[in-house]
Amino acid sequence: MDDHHYLIRGGLEGRERLRVLGRVMRPTTLPLLDRAGVAPGMRCLDVGCGGGDVTFDLASLVGLTGLAVGIDVDATKIDLARADAEQVGVTNVQFRVADVADGLGEEEYDVVYARFVLTHLRHPAGVLATMCRALRPGGRLVVEDIDFRGSFCEPESAAFERYEEIYVTSARANGGDPWIGLRLPAMLVDAGLSHVQPHVVQPAGLEGESKLMPALTLENIKETALRHDVAAEGEIDGLVDELYALAGDHRTYAGNPRIVQVIGEKL
Secondary structure, eight states: GGEEEEEEEOOHHHHHHHHHHHOOOOOOHHHHHHHHHTTOOOOOEEEETTTHHHHHHHHHHHHHEEEEEEEEHHHHHHHHHHHHHHHOOOSHHHHHHOGGGGGOOOEEEEEEEEESGGOSSHHHHHHHHHHHEEEEEEEEEEEEEGGGGEEESSSSOHHHHHHHHHHHHHHHHTTOTTTTEEEHHHHHHHOOOEEEEEEEEEESSSSSSSGGGGHHHHHHHHHHHTTSSSOOHHHHHHHHHHHHHHHHHOOOOOEEEEEEEEEOOOO
16 A cells, blocks of 8 residues: 555645545434444554544544554545644544554454445455454444445536546556446445445535546646656646536536445444
């Protein structure tokens, strides 16, 4: 999960995109955590936590008798998350720089959560198995990831379609799977989890921050797209401008990739 294999840039710029994404996703992620049974006293792990948006929500749900741990390979994002925790005085949360490839422990957590992590990985099934090993018997694995085929824009937009092409081609060139969402239910079954519960959500709208995500995403995959010769810098910059203009057009209905949410229980 080093930066070379991560499609979207890290650091401070990547964190700012994640703040917007966190706000867009929160209305659907919170009900997911509720369905997963996150409750006071639990010990939870947020894999690939970024700036810790979901980690903080987990900490709130488990209360002072529980613990939420967020891990990420990006030290800058972890430092920012630690500073946020200190500023607001949250004491039942920990943030660590860690790579899931190094292991997550054995039967340590009641809930292990990951959002938009597996799509970037060359060997997602192996990482899924590592997350399962970190669960206690009866614990829940909770995963959200994308199926990029679900993106849409109405009226049709050549800039939006080209953005989709650049994203999918860059993701595949980088070793990821932009369509992994629909595979998640079977992956959890194959990992030996029971009571697998899939659900689909999709941020979309005529206005609001969800419409900013295409432009923000293209900005943040620019380096990867250039590295793999998927598009020229001038084309990407022009497309970003067009996507921001599209976001401000209140007649345009745009949808981000559909997101498959899956819960599975460890026997």
